[in-house]
Amino acid sequence: MEVKLITMTPNYLRLIWLAARTCYSPLSPIGLSEQEPPVDETFRLVDQLLKKKHLSVLEHCTMTFAVENVSRTLLAQYSRHRIGVSLSVQSQRYVSERHENEIFDFVLPDEIERTDEAKKAFLRAMDQAQQAYNELLALGVKREDARFVLPGGAGTNFVTSLNLRSFLDVYRKRVLTPGAQWEIKEMLQRMAGLLLEREPWLDPYLRPES
Known part of the structure; x- marks a missing residue:
C-alpha cells in the first residue's frame, strides 16, 4: 500500500x-x-x-x-x-489485467500469509483467476466482462x-x-x-x- x-x-x-x-x-x-x-x-x-x-x-x-x-x-x-x-x-474496463508469466496485482492478507497451507490456497486461486481471465480475452470476451472472474483481492x-x-x-x-x-x-x-x-x-x- x-x-x-x-x-x-x-x-x-x-x-x-x-x-x-x-x-x-x-x-x-x-x-x-x-x-x-x-x-x-x-x-x-x-x-x-x-x-x-x-x-x-x-x-x-x-x-x-x-x-x-x-x-x-x-x-x-x-x-x-x-x-x-x-x-x-483505475478502470478494469480500460486497463488490462492480462499477464502471461505473472499474476495481476493483489493484496495478500497477513492472516493468510502466516499459514503455509492458507497461503498456497490463496495463491492458487489468484493463479486460476489469472488463467481464466487470459483465456476469456483469448476467446474474444471484452475486458469489461472478463474482469468478472477477478477477485476482491485484486x-x-x-x-x-x-x-x-x-x-x-x-x-x-x-x-x-x-x-x-x-x-x-x-x-x-x-x-x-x-x-x-x-x-x-x-x-x-x-x-x-x-
Whole structure:
C-alpha cells in the first residue's frame, strides 16, 4: 500500500476561523480575510466548534490523496462513504489485467500469509483467476466482462478527495470504532499521519473520545 498527499487547502485553522466568523460578524468575509487573528484565539474558536459538533465550516478544508496497491475489497468499503468524498478509480474496463508469466496485482492478507497451507490456497486461486481471465480475452470476451472472474483481492489504484468534516467522520467509523477491517484502517491511519504533518493541531480529534 502506498498513500501520498497530493494537495490540500492551506492553513485549515485560519480558514475555519474565517468561515465561522463570517456567520456571526458584521464585517464582510473579505474584511475578515485581511485580519491576522492570534493563533490561540483561532484555535480556541475551532476547538469550541469541534466540541459542540458545529462542523459545517470544516467542509471548506479539503485534501487529496493518491492511493496505490490496495484491494477492490477496500474500495468497496471506502466507496460507501459518499458525502464529501470524491473518488477516481483505475478502470478494469480500460486497463488490462492480462499477464502471461505473472499474476495481476493483489493484496495478500497477513492472516493468510502466516499459514503455509492458507497461503498456497490463496495463491492458487489468484493463479486460476489469472488463467481464466487470459483465456476469456483469448476467446474474444471484452475486458469489461472478463474482469468478472477477478477477485476482491485484486489490486487497484485511486485518487480521492475529502473535506475535513468527511475525513473525521470516515476516520471515526473506520479507525476509532471497533470492527473495521485492517486494510481500510491502515489506509486512513496513513492519511491521518500525512495530514498531521501539515495540521498537527488535529491530533486530539483523531483520538477516541474520553
